[in-house]
Amino acid sequence: MLIFPFILEFVISLTEWQPIYGDFWDAFASVFTHKINQGVGYNYLITDEPRYLQALGRTVIISVISLCLEFVIGLALATLFLKKFWGKRLWFTALLSPMMIMPVVVGYTWFMLFQYNGPVNQFIGWITFSETNLMWLNTGHLAFIAVITTEVWHWTPLFFLIMLSGLNSVPENPIRAATVLGASNFKIFWTIILPNMKAVIIIAFVIRGMEVIKLFDEIYILTRGGPGTATETISLYLYKLAFEDFRLAYAGSAAFIVLIITVVLINMMLKPIRYQLVEGR
Amino acid sequence: MSEPVLELRSISKNFGENQALDDVNLTVEHGSLIVLLGPAGAGKTTTLRIVAGLEAPSSGSIFIEGADFTKHQPNQRDIAMIFDNLALYPNKNGFENIASPLRIAKTPKDEIDRRVHEMAGMLKIDHILERTPATFSGGERQRVALGRAMIRQPRFYLLDEPLSSLDFMLRIDLRTELKRLQRETGQTFLFATPDYTEAMALADTVCVLLDGKVRQIAKAQELYDEPVDRDVARFVGNPPINIIPARITRDNGTVNISVGSMTMPLPAKMEHGLPSSVSNVEIGLRPEHVRIVESGSDVIHLTGIVNDLEPLGMHTTVGLDLEGVNLFFTVEGVQEFKDGDKVDVHVDLESLLFFDPETGRRIT
Amino acid sequence: MAKIKLELVKLCKEFGELNAVDDVSIAIEESETMALLGPSGCGKTTILNMIVGLEKPTSGEILIDGKSVLNVPPGQRNVGLVFQDYAVFTHMTVRQNLAYGLKLRKMKQPEIDREIYKVSEFLSLGHQLDRKPSELGASELQRVAIGRTLVTNPEILLLDEPLSNLEASMRNQMRRELRRIQGETGQTIIYVTHDQIEALSLAHQIAVMNLGALQQYDTARNVYEYPANRFVGSFLGNPPMNFIRGKLAEDSGQRVVSSGESTMPLPAGIIGADMTIGSDVVVGVRPESLNLAAADNPGRFTSEVLAVEPQGPETVVTAAFGDSSFKVIVPAGTDAEAGGAITLAPQSDLVALFDAETGVRLMNSGGA
């Protein structure tokens, strides 16, 4: 079910085929009648299509920033949950709720919030005691921040959940051993608990990393990659290429390059989680 | 029944490059209780799984009542197996657990009720038929597993360390009860365990399995008194046998055995079977074959210095340094001496075992 | 009397209405070794946690070197605890594990290195110092856990089930190692275990616990040979002590216990003044305290053999007495098989009489 699309993709990317040229089978045949463009699509993309590389760059930046933010906030919240407090169960469900919301709805919700006269500006106004009306979705770097905020809001609960289960899976006895040896809670956290959670933290970054580079729904609704290409991630660029400019051939080759990059990324990431996944321990 | 109930003919099995079983041959007669004895990882469970059909042997064949069953699926072999974690169905109550083989065989409902209640009576577990396994005690779980295996009168039973999860006192009681049950029903049991005391207490014959090879098949006491090699001798018996290098010397007719700086004449009847020429051997000395004697008594004795004392209630294990040779022996009850004391001991030479240093096989 | 190192005074701990530890008082002397022995769930681990400070007692006092430590936090009680699963810090090397306690005590590095060298030589961990715990075997991990605590030379060293995670073959060797550590360091050690072999072989004094209550606290020998009640008798000994229930009777001048048609003569010294003939009694005798008796031995009795279980050096024979049975240890060569008869006589000084209801020992033929 999944292998066939990849082969197909590779084939198209070699051809100049456009939907308007006629039906697909001729293009398919043309591959074998050496009318292919010798992969001109590929070098075109890399050499003189800056937008492609920029989109890749933007995707990486967005991913890195949002992952780090999600990790810090998630871990902080998780450590708070180690302590006992009233209504813990309710609080826990509330904190998890953003994760349950459809990406599309998240997009629309934050679209409303980031309106010129929306509550975000109002909120900032309260804090900075000044009348602020930032054009969130229309100015380059602000849109960038908006997208990251949305992503962080949507998926921090997952980090929170993984960190919490990580904290709970740290074996009890080494902590008690350290206590008896005289270590303070703070010292125990840094020298025993955190190192023990290295595997869990890696898994969280890997799993979330796989998701965030595929970001499409929220951005498509929030800024559609705008203003201009300020928030255009690789997914959006491919979408535009394939379904707006209908240059399927280029979209094919671009997508194929992305597949290759993802394969490389998988192998890199597979090592830490392979043990977990294959053994299922 | 002339044909043996089970026959393993040169069964070998390897997982990747590690050789789990190497040319295992075993014949199980009808109504006997054979125990597969060996340390963890010796291949006991693999053997049972091959007999059950859960694993296919790499080579060799399995004959059940004379017919070749090597290729058959588990459910075609009519064998019952009790796993070490008893593998009860957690979502079914006691009654259903015991009745499951009959349900699968589509036995009529009223017959199932009759036979399950009859079995529960015999195993004294009628009171737990309605409850689920999570609420059972160790002994009850074990009896339900037994009930499930016996309800369908299979050809024979495979038991993979069924007592290992029980606590100490219950294990001793259930062990005797299992033996009584086997004797009364005349069924054939193939029982795997790493605990040699369990093996000796239960078995008609013990089959010692070490590193996937069958080392010895013998009666329980024979296994202890005449082990086939060094490893079996070390494995059976706690505190373990002392294996000490020694030299056999012959001068004018009498055979002497010297250990370190000590030399003692061997009693005449021990000489047969010993190699004629001067040679190095390894002697096996059971801890109970060394007795303390009053200092200065006329019996041939040696003096050594105590270097370890382990009171164990019934016996006390004493570590002795006999002129550089370290050995352990057991003394009745709780003795009153300390590290460093000098002690005179008499070694019962008649019960010595001799092993070939290279092959480890027993000479006499 | 040597200095009392640790004293528990009327210690109690309740979890809800279950009182896990019920009025336990124990004193242990300097460089003595003591074993807290009992089945799982008898409160021994709770006591361990209270001594170390990981749990607060509901009532009672804990004195170390005479001073109360109740409100001293676990880190400052200078007691060492070795866990059953060793609880070694897997992400650190052996050296870092050993140094952890010393770093907390703000020791200077050269001093730390010296201490680590000393303890690693003592526990023969010299060549493992820079390896990760994942590469070590069970007994090495155990030594790292012990070393990590020993290096901070605690007032008291507590070990929680030290041998239960080891392979059977390793246990003999590890028990020898623990005895060597005891001897050479003179450390006051408390073992918490459910394994009687461990307790008997490692501890001078044994405190037998059951359902939170202290059953008996005495030297290993007294606990084994003169159990204070039926529980202690049944918990120690392999196979455990036989408890023969019957009526006290007079048979040609000799006191006997009879049940059904079998009778067992009792050694003279056992009967106290207040025991009336015909009352219910329970006789406690260890399988190894019953010996084969010659035909003319006055104290002999015969009973039918039910089962024979060879054990190697000895054989365990199960024989009938009234409607119950008892086990006896006979030398390997004895010719006894199921259905036959066997004549036995109890060893005069090792028979105990227990109260039928409370199980408390009434009289002991050994006089202790």
Next chain:
Amino acid sequence: MPESKFTPFNLLGLVAGLLFAVFPIFWMVSTSFKVRSEWVTSPPTWISERPTVDNYLTILAPHILLARRGGTDQGDEDFGGSKDDGVGGANADFLNRSAWPGIKGTVIISVCATILSIVVGLMAAISISRYRFGGNFTPFFILAGRMFPPIAIAIPFVIMFGPKVFDMTDTYFGLIVAYAAVTVPFSTWMLKSFVDELPQEIEEASMMDGYSRWGAHLKVTVPLIKGGIIATALFILILNWSEFLFALVLTYTEVQTIPVQLSKYFSATEGTLYGVQAALAMVSIIPLVVIGFFIQRHLVRGLTLGAIKR
């Protein structure tokens, strides 16, 4: 875990976290009850003075709204617009606002795709877990299926579903197959982690009792991991329910799903119909939150491909 006390600073952190998480949801809920005039105001109105259910009626029961307004065209003030502009005016335009086709589409597609994905996933999970099927290539392949950006798969799908090939564009069957294809990795891994937790001996014991190999799997393993299967199915349902890209790309008019429908609430005259959009968003969210609450325990397992079990 060290039980240090709960300092006020911690409370501050918790409250901030809660506000950040809950506020947007609160905002959407309140917008769905706002009258159109309150949709976009400055300063923004947090809670509507005249909460109305019209937005919900627009998407769920437009005829009631129409009937209430006497079937005529005159706008009324609660729609904040004069007669001639927008919503109240063009009935046809009004009627196609109803969300029912979208809801129908989403329900059918996500349920069928979930069932297909679970069935395939269960077979794969059992064979990987019990027979090491596919050696170590399978984990890579299944992980890859999940890691590739959907857009990279969407392009070939569009072509594959194109007129001359399978001709499945804009059909229910097409989208179901697409959704199943993308979610099989999830279902396989999550089910595998449940199957792994079941000791193999129980199956083998049932084989000894008389079941064949796959008989044991079906009669013993599946009933024992029933809870796991339900949790996985619900989890996959959430994924399918909220999928947007494939729907956007593979469907035009015939097949509608909620996410795509959400982006259609744009009237030429007064821009995005925020209230109506919020209403549909609310309608589509409720089942997800309810399901999410039920399988909360298994969420970690699902999202981390079974790598982490809480």
